[in-house]
Amino acid sequence: MTITTETRPGSAAVRNRRQSIQRSVVILVVITVLAAFAPALLPESSQTIAVRVLIFAIMAIGWNLMSGYGGMFSFGHAAFFGIGAYTDVYLLEHFGWSPWISLVVGAMLAALVAICIGYLAFRYKLRSAYFALATFAFAEMLRLLATNTSWVNGTTGFHVPLLPDNSWSMLQFAANAPQYYYIGLALVVICLLITMFYLRSRTGIHTVAVRDNEDAADALGVNVMRVKLTTMALSAAITSVAGMFYAQYFMFVDPDIAFGQAQSVQAIAPAVIGGVATLWGPLVGALILGPLSDLTAGWLRNPPAFLEFLSGRGGLDVVLYSILLIVIALVLPKGIVGSIRDWWKRR
Amino acid sequence: MTGPTNAGGTVPSKDGTALRGGSRATSRLSLRHSTPLIVTGALLVVLFIAALLRSGSMGITGQALLTGIISGGVYSLLAMGLTLVFGVLDIVNFAHGAFLAVGLYITYEVAHQAGLNPYIALPVAILGLFVLGVLIQLLLLNRTMGGTLERQLLITLGLSLLISNVLLLAFGGDPLSANLKSDPGVHVFGAVANLSRVIALGGALVLAVLVFLLLERTSFGRAIRAVAASRQGAGLVGIDVRLVYAVTFGLGTACAGAAGMLIAPFTTITPTAGDQFNILAFVVVVMGGLGNVMGAVISGVIVGLVEQLGGVAIAGQSPLLGVFILFLLILLIRPQGIFGAASS
């Protein structure tokens, strides 16, 4: 994709763009309708896994926007996830604010922090692994600060208090209530729509252009810093929504859960498995990674006869899980959606 | 390619410009070049004085200094292998801590099954991990060379998970130990450190010199540096890039094996024992400059000092916070690291 063809008004490219967004929206509608039936098909006890898939998807959509389309590799998305989660529980505990308000506040805070991190990093021209390590360092610093700061309860973290009844305004329902799933699904759809339209906007197109050739984009008058920061802020805001939803669903947040390295990995892994810089990659990756560890644990709960000597020892399911992870990453270098797309083009 | 830039055992980075886009202006040995050193030195002095004031005791501060240097030796040990792999193969290897754990278990096996002094395990750990590393590079990672950062990250993370859970299956999760029969304290100016820790620091220095000599004084070292500078170029002049990659990765894991053996006498051995060092090892690698073995040793000691002095000087916050602040400062001021060669 080059800037000249994409930004010229009235050209065929614009028509293509309009068509492709129509197609994407149609696909999204179909997926949403299909996914809406999931609670009816799935056993109740797998709801946590379904919700985890949705949370993974939101995080990965956020990460994909910045690191896939934007080419700014983040290894610190836990920072934004954690800000979303902590904003939610903090405002709830101290002011009794609705999670819906916290969603907006958290997203703005996350965007602000992203802009600060991004400004520093781009001002000093950090790239690739160095940029990743810088974002990682920021997430670690937030974790250490939360761990040692008493007004966010230090290592104890926060509990979301149980309510006697279902409440839409406080985003709390009976355990296993399908509302959680539908709210999560709605959030995923909204995040996907935002991504779609952002990528079709002028700034979105510039984002990809800057990724592909920063100097060329700069020469053509693109405000590189502004474009990068906008993308990063939007990505952080999306990821913070996952944090808010996590806190409301799992009802407990502490510094390790919110800002730990594991969260950063969970934002990256689904996008890589599904396909970096593809619209549907994060979703597909989340659908695979979300249930994978439960699947391997389920398969090996009663290990086959030839592994009988290992019974009573933990870790076998994680061994299988990690082998699958490595194999997928090796066999499908561009992720599932990316590989399918390439294969399709080659035909 | 053997220009003045790589004095100090530096592996020249193939993407010098990627370290800092358009860095032509900063290439000369200018004030900016020494800024990180000044910042680091100033931070250490401030921490030292703060520690002295807060503890009110030269004894405690002296102990923090010694412990900082000694535990910095442990970080250097780990970072050495990592910096080679990062610098030459461009792989951010998150399985490095897991390789260290393998070294720990090899030491445990030698010390317990064979009933020998743990230090006998050093050649076994080095050799075993070298072979393991070469195999992993040839069979697994070689297919991803030149691939994207995130894919390698996922694979090495998967590898780390795989190794630690295979160890869990094989040895169980209960902590094990490979203690020395006697591990007396070594006294230095009123401060004290265990003999095993002093040996580990010494081991780090010896290992660093060996790797340095290998890189600088042997033809294979020259091949490694050539590949690091330009893969295509090295291939054109007849260097077997695949072999260089495999051996370099093997050297990296062998360093992790040596590190595992050397820290085994004072470490509780569990399948996840290496994970706690992963993060700090990366901090050390970047601070020391990619592929810079001597830089890794010195910045390992700096991280150890910041951690220990910070722990005495600053109440209420984790001493690691200071380490990360320093890390970020150095990243921003000078991403080539304190001792990295000026990029050209």
Next chain:
Amino acid sequence: MRTRSFVKLVAAVGSGAVLLAGCAGGDSGGSSGDAKVIKIGTLHPLSGANAGDGTQLENGVKLGIKAINDAGGIKALGGAKLELDGGDTKGTPDTGQSEAQRLVGDGVVALVGTYQSAVSANVAAVAERNKVPFVMDISGDDAILSHGYKYSFRMQPQNSRFGTTAAQYVKAISEAANRPVTKVAYLHEATAFGTGVYQAFKAEAQKSGLQMGPEITYDAASVSDLTTQIAQVKASGANVLVVSGYYRDGVLAAKAIQTVKPALDAVVGAADGAFDQPQFPTDAGSASQGYFDVNYHFDDKSADAKAFSALYKSTYKDEARTGAALAYDSVRVIAAALEKAGSTDASKVRDAIAQTSLTPLTLSDGPIKFSDKGENSTSLPVLTQVQNGAPVVVYPQSAAVKSPVYPANPGQ
């Protein structure tokens, strides 16, 4: 062409959904109609950093279930057999929660777990919302039971009680030996666990007139050397050091004390994860001699506890730790409640657990009895000391098998 790629995408997403559906399949063909088998769900870290302890707890549950079944099952329910439905939390709260949901969906009558307080906090909320009883074998954080949960119970003493009793015991044994405590230095890991125990200790110490010295903290996840911290203890002139930490850092502390050699009368763990463990003397060597710990512990005089230890050793080729006994007792509590309720109805079982009266394998002030909050009010932290390479109970006298050696001169 466009439609075909579209179909492909739908197929890809659809297959993912099938994958998702498959995960919860298994044997959900409920056992509700058939009362012959009653499932007990466990949630322990069987992989990850705490896999060693998690395995001990899981084994304790297995032995508990076997013991009940061998004795004829639940007689009030026609000799119904107990069955283990095991879950691996991997040590993370969200896996703990998804596993808990799975187990609840499987129709378990109660949950046992989880070793880590952060995971237990999550599981307790799941249990409360699904109205399934949850018996915590190990999980010390006071906060877990501070939300008024009705369905959660805790076997071990909560963290603050360790701090309080540690202060009492230190005062008592030092006075009995005529070596008054001049000053107490306190070394603890910096999370809720160490901080909570420290605060309880300090409050009790101030009440009983123990002089407190420096509070020294460290990060248990990253610490690799405690020499500087012990040098701070030495410089403070304290003659008693109290430590609250986990296993790995406990060994580090012991080794640092042996190297720095502060002039201490005693090192006392307050719920320390190392000093009362049977393998601590092996891992720390001679540095472990004389170490005290205030913790839950086997009732060494009870024939049942001895039989349990022997059975554990012969079954799993490993030394049983006290946690395994707590897990074993958790199963007994649930079985007794089933017996009493004569039903698998969750709220009846919950009420029966609340009225538990059962002699535990661990040292206690009498039969297990749960308070309104769900705390085991008769659980009793005791003082152990490493003597001749093994930790033994030395205080209070009613529970002691040996008398305390005080001053213990640790690390000399």
